[in-house]
Amino acid sequence: MAMSGNRVLALFGAGLFCGALGAFVLMSAMQQRHQVSRGSMAMMEYHLKQARQQSQSDRCDAAGAYRQLLRLRALGEDSTRIFDAIGYVDVGFERRRDGFLTEIDKGLAGGPDCATIGSALKQVADACEACHHDTR
Ligand code: HEC
Structure with missing residues (x-):
């Protein structure tokens, strides 16, 4: 069954959000280390x-x-x-x-x-x- 365009977009958005959040957490941890x-x-x-x-x-x-x-x-x-x-x-x-x-x-x-x-x-x-x- 093909996913609807909206679902693909929503998943893509969620992926972006998690990625950005992860990067932010990682960066602040690194900054604290330094x-x-x-x-x-x-x-x-x-x-x-x-x-x-x-x-x-x-x-x-x-x-x-x-x-x-x-x-x-x-x-x-x-x-x-x-x-x-x-x-x-x-x-x-x-x-x-x-x-x-x-x-x-x-x-x-x-x-x-x-x-x-x-x-x-x-x-x-x-x-x-x-x-x-x-x-x-
Ligand atoms: C034996 C090595 C060493 C010596 C000597 C040294 N530094 Fe550094 N310095 C470093 C390293 C390694 C970093 C990167 C630190 C980091 O990113 O945590 C750095 C980073 C810096 C930074 C950037 C800090 C920042 O907020 O990113 C400044 C400014 C600096 N040094 C100034 C100086 C000055 C002025 C002297 C001499 C009076 C000096 N350093 C001597 C190793 C040295």
């Missing part, structure tokens, strides 16, 4: 910007910029645990993370000093990009 990792990356971006501003020679706030670098280091240290939970961590990730910490440490090595921190930040930003290039 909440902490993305949040930590938003803080990375924040502290990097702050460090840049505070290390500028015309408004040098060396103690402030140094503190921002310490925040970045702490976020880098935590990143393995955070990203392991969502399956990003492998040898490449660890190597990039270590490279990132190395660049941070170069900035910290001179103590609170705007010039040292300012020039280290360029390599730090490159280290952010290097990890993104490998992992995203």
Whole structure:
């Protein structure tokens, strides 16, 4: 027995609805999974910007910029645990993370000093990009 046109349409509509609902549920679950990792990356971006501003020679706030670098280091240290939970961590990730910490440490090595921190930040930003290039 052939289905009437209306029934086909209704079934098709129900299929679309279930598909959309499923996709939505899946997407919000995935987004929740990434909440902490993305949040930590938003803080990375924040502290990097702050460090840049505070290390500028015309408004040098060396103690402030140094503190921002310490925040970045702490976020880098935590990143393995955070990203392991969502399956990003492998040898490449660890190597990039270590490279990132190395660049941070170069900035910290001179103590609170705007010039040292300012020039280290360029390599730090490159280290952010290097990890993104490998992992995203
Ligand atoms: C060792 C690896 C690594 C380093 C170092 C790293 N990131 Fe990330 N970053 C990632 C990964 C992986 C993602 C994707 C996260 C996700 O989708 O859950 C990401 C995502 C981001 C995002 C997008 C977040 C979003 O809401 O989608 C921003 C912004 C970001 N990183 C900024 C930075 C900045 C700034 C630095 C350096 C100060 C940095 N990251 C250093 C691995 C890294």
